[in-house]
Amino acid sequence: MPELISEEPATGAILWRGRAGDVDAEVATARAGWAGWAARPLAFRVETLRRFANVVRQRHEAFADLIARETGKPLWEARSEVDSVVAKVDISVTAYADRTAQRRLDSPMGSRMALRHKPHGVLAVLGPYNFPAHLPNGHIVPALLAGNAVVFKPSEKTLATGAFLVECFHAAGVPEACVRLLIGGPAEGKALASHRGIDGLLFTGSSRTGLALNRLFADRPEKILALEMGGNNPIVVWDTPDLHTAAVLVIQSAFTSAGQRCTAARRLIVQERLADPLIEAMDAVMRRLIVGEPHADPAPFMGPVIDNETAELLTESFLALMMGGGRPIRHLERPVEGRPFLLPAMIDVTDMAERPDVELFGPILQITRREDFDDAIEEANATRYGLSASLVSQTPALYDRFWANVRAGIVNWNRPTNGASSKAPFGGVGWSGNHRPGAYYAADYCAFPVVSNEADAARASIGIGLREA
Ligand SMILES: NC(=O)C1=CN([C@@H]2O[C@H](COP(=O)(O)OP(=O)(O)OC[C@H]3O[C@@H](n4cnc5c(N)ncnc54)[C@H](O)[C@@H]3O)[C@@H](O)[C@H]2O)C=CC1
Numbered sequence: 001m002p003e004l005i006s007e008e009p010a011t012g013a014i015l016w017r018g019r020a021g022d023v024d025a026e027v028a029t030a031r032a033g034w035a036g037w038a039a040r041p042l043a044f045r046v047e048t049l050r051r052f053a054n055v056v057r058q059r060h061e062a063f064a065d066l067i068a069r070e071t072g073k074p075l076w077e078a079r080s081e082v083d084s085v086v087a088k089v090d091i092s093v094t095a096y097a098d099r100t101a102q103r104r105l106d107s108p109m110g111s112r113m114a115l116r117h118k119p120h121g122v123l124a125v126l127g128p129y130n131f132p133a134h135l136p137n138g139h140i141v142p143a144l145l146a147g148n149a150v151v152f153k154p155s156e157k158t159l160a161t162g163a164f165l166v167e168c169f170h171a172a173g174v175p176e177a178c179v180r181l182l183i184g185g186p187a188e189g190k191a192l193a194s195h196r197g198i199d200g201l202l203f204t205g206s207s208r209t210g211l212a213l214n215r216l217f218a219d220r221p222e223k224i225l226a227l228e229m230g231g232n233n234p235i236v237v238w239d240t241p242d243l244h245t246a247a248v249l250v251i252q253s254a255f256t257s258a259g260q261r262c263t264a265a266r267r268l269i270v271q272e273r274l275a276d277p278l279i280e281a282m283d284a285v286m287r288r289l290i291v292g293e294p295h296a297d298p299a300p301f302m303g304p305v306i307d308n309e310t311a312e313l314l315t316e317s318f319l320a321l322m323m324g325g326g327r328p329i330r331h332l333e334r335p336v337e338g339r340p341f342l343l344p345a346m347i348d349v350t351d352m353a354e355r356p357d358v359e360l361f362g363p364i365l366q367i368t369r370r371e372d373f374d375d376a377i378e379e380a381n382a383t384r385y386g387l388s389a390s391l392v393s394q395t396p397a398l399y400d401r402f403w404a405n406v407r408a409g410i411v412n413w414n415r416p417t418n419g420a421s422s423k424a425p426f427g428g429v430g431w432s433g434n435h436r437p438g439a440y441y442a443a444d445y446c447a448f449p450v451v452s453n454e455a456d457a458a459r460a461s462i463g464i465g466l467r468e469a
């Protein structure tokens, strides 16, 4: 088995090493553990998951420190990721009751009809590196709550965080057989996704991988597949009187987490008359943003991207935009030799004939100027993706038009594209998802509805169409 190594992006220090796991063995263990967990009353599973939240609370600082070191994100942001892991339990309990509660339905005299939900069985969870605890946890907690067992394969770039998360479930009393950690990379991910012993796959990651998984599941309609994928998200700035606030909203949208959020704004579409002053206001703030190590003092606004390879690919993508006619406003500089820190970059692509519709998962913002609001919406929709979209404007009627016409699963008004709430459904259209939104609606894909038609005694008669006896 090949060795896997997790490095700290900010320093290059080795954080974790281990061997790839055995897919067959993990699936078999989860299958053996599943029925016992599913048979437990819901109250028991709720109680156990509340204990999990308490374990994470107790280990909060160690967990945040690990996430910060393994992803490179600032410590303050890693702390808020751990807060989201804790909050997920109560939100999922509420969501489960709301979305999948047992219900009585109208039924003929003398009988009863009930709607109940059943778990699928063994669910595979594949996680991304940018939120290595919160996002897989957003599948795992609702899956366990509904009575499923889980085999979780974290991203190969954040294995230590994945292992820490699973250990918290076990420490809280979730049976070890019911949450399995599968160490591995894409090959193990593929083997898990193809495994006959799973009943479904809950995926968060890139659209490239998600599309491959969608093809893999094409002849397996009996298995549930939830895909949370990437975005090429627009933020439109129009008729706003406060350019400083607009600039901050755009910067938060584009550069929080070094642009490594699926909901990050990749494209700013700005009213022509506001473009120069807005860019100037952004530039003034961007010059002051601290890019640094996760634990640095003063705290950085953003850390490095995940690794050198990613930093190099982003640099190449920025150069390709320039070669294609983009006009750089702030270059994508690498301030620390040999480490993947990047300074946030902006490029005006208004005059580019062909703009590539790809997700550049890093701190690069592409700017387009538009005279007309309908053109701006058309530009916002000029993408195969459809995760998040924002409008910054003082005019309610413009937001009504934006909301009605923009193609995205999360639509925001005077709010950033990112920072979506776990209390709402979270998902996109097009290449961003397969209409199985997560967060509050994860309850829907973790259990399926079954109707129970019931009568205490068998009673039947044929009223029409019988010959005389
Ligand atoms: N819509 C959403 O909720 C979110 C989406 N993302 C997206 O995730 C991406 C960043 O995460 P990455 O880790 O780079 O994604 P990725 O797609 O490279 O990897 C995600 C997971 O899939 C596994 N994997 C990779 N190739 C596979 C294959 N062929 N078969 C099976 N498994 C495979 C990886 O090992 C990892 O565990 C971005 O595109 C981002 O937009 C990130 C967070 C949230």
Ligand SMILES: O=C(O)CCC(=O)N[C@@H](CCC(=O)O)C(=O)O
Binding pocket: 130, 131, 135, 138, 260, 261, 262, 263, 264, 417, 418, 419, 420, 421, 422, 423, 426, 438, 439, 440
């Ligand atoms: O999944 C949830 O509970 C809510 C969605 C969420 O946390 N979204 C975050 C991070 C997603 C990402 O970009 O990777 C956000 O919208 O910023």
